[in-house]
Amino acid sequence: MKKNIVDIQTKLQALLLTQHDNYLQGAVADYIPALAKVKPDLMGISVATIDGKHVGAGDYQRTFSIQSISKIFGLVMAMNRMGDSLWQRVKMEPSGQPFNSIIQLEWEKGIPRNPVINAGALLISDVLTTHYSSSKLAFLTFIRNLAGNDAIRVDNQVYQSELTHGNRNAALAYLMKSFDNIEAEIPKVLSHYFTQCSVAMSCQQLAQSLLFLANKGVDPKSKKVICSPKDAHRVNAILSTSGMYDQSGEFAFSVGLPAKSGVGGGLIAIVPNYGVICTWSPPLNEYGNSVVGMNLVAGIAEELGLSIYH
Numbered sequence: 570m571k572k573n574i575v576d577i578q579t580k581l582q583a584l585l586l587t588q589h590d591n592y593l594q595g596a597v598a599d600y601i602p603a604l605a606k607v608k609p610d611l612m613g614i615s616v617a618t619i620d621g622k623h624v625g626a627g628d629y630q631r632t633f634s635i636q637s638i639s640k641i642f643g644l645v646m647a648m649n650r651m652g653d654s655l656w657q658r659v660k661m662e663p664s665g666q667p668f669n670s671i672i673q674l675e676w677e678k679g680i681p682r683n684p685v686i687n688a689g690a691l692l693i694s695d696v697l698t699t700h701y702s703s704s705k706l707a708f709l710t711f712i713r714n715l716a717g718n719d720a721i722r723v724d725n726q727v728y729q730s731e732l733t734h735g736n737r738n739a740a741l742a743y744l745m746k747s748f749d750n751i752e753a754e755i756p757k758v759l760s761h762y763f764t765q766c767s768v769a770m771s772c773q774q775l776a777q778s779l780l781f782l783a784n785k786g787v788d789p790k791s792k793k794v795i796c797s798p799k800d801a802h803r804v805n806a807i808l809s810t811s812g813m814y815d816q817s818g819e820f821a822f823s824v825g826l827p828a829k830s831g832v833g834g835g836l837i838a839i840v841p842n843y844g845v846i847c848t849w850s851p852p853l854n855e856y857g858n859s860v861v862g863m864n865l866v867a868g869i870a871e872e873l874g875l876s877i878y879h
């Protein structure tokens with residue numbers, strides 16, 4: 570049963586208190602050194618609804634590196650540009666492998682398993698690079714319009730850090746190019762990919778900007794069509810099966826919402842026909858998902874009966 574928004578605010582605050590020390594069970598990502606500088610005990614949660622309400626608790630207005638959550642925006646832009654032909658270059662199956670694994674990509678001849686593992690997001694970055702004269706600006710403009718905030722920007726320190734430590738992503742991109750599944754020059758593809766990962770946003774901004782996925786592709790704030798209902802369904806399906814990487818099965822089993830995490834500690838969950846939950850807490854578990862974020866989403870989903878499998 571979905572409660573009114575005042576009850577939810579109280580619930581969010583209570584939930585945060587239950588997580589007080591739980592961040593100690595995870596570790597902040599340090600394979601991108603700039604991310605390791607973030608304070609581990611920050612935590613926030615936002616809930617935005619398609620009928621225009623928003624509540625938050627903790628550090629929900631503080632910006633963080635959205636990292637892989639950016640893969641959702643890139644995917645929607647690429648779907649809008651390429652239509653069904655996109656699905657000849659990337660599949661929609663769970664990978665069952667870590668998000669930056671390279672093993673499967675060789676067996677499967679340079680076709681990534683899905684658009685939300687790194688190989689898939691690099692493929693999407695290639696599509697955007699080749700379809701836009703300035704893909705980075707197009708990406709930022711897309712997000713700024715969705716969030717209704719022109720101040721959203723790229724964190725240049727994180728961008729530089731990703732660029733310097735991006736050899737595995739480069740390897741994935743070159744491997745796909747060797748199978749003719751990347752068109753643009755690799756440095757350009759990587760630069761776009763690292764740019765979108767380095768965008769800084771708050772829980773509040775992310776929740777607002779993803780409402781269209783809970784509303785059949787229409788942004789309820791502006792009433793603009795962001796993607797077709799069919800594509801909104803497809804994105805939610807991919808997030809349900811692959812958005813939490815090789816913990817997606819467990820997340821579906823215990824929470825039951827399309828969701829996406831990022832190694833900056835952000836996590837978003839889409840509640841179709843209702844709204845979006847966004848949490849942030851930097852320490853991650855072994856799969857790269859935020860420990861506290863998963864607890865918070867599980868808690869609020871349980872409390873409000875939000876699972877799509879009910």
Ligand code: DON
Binds near residue numbers: 635687731766857858
């Ligand atoms: O390419 C990377 O490894 C990072 N920029 C993004 C990875 C990420 O967020 C995976 N999420 N859990």
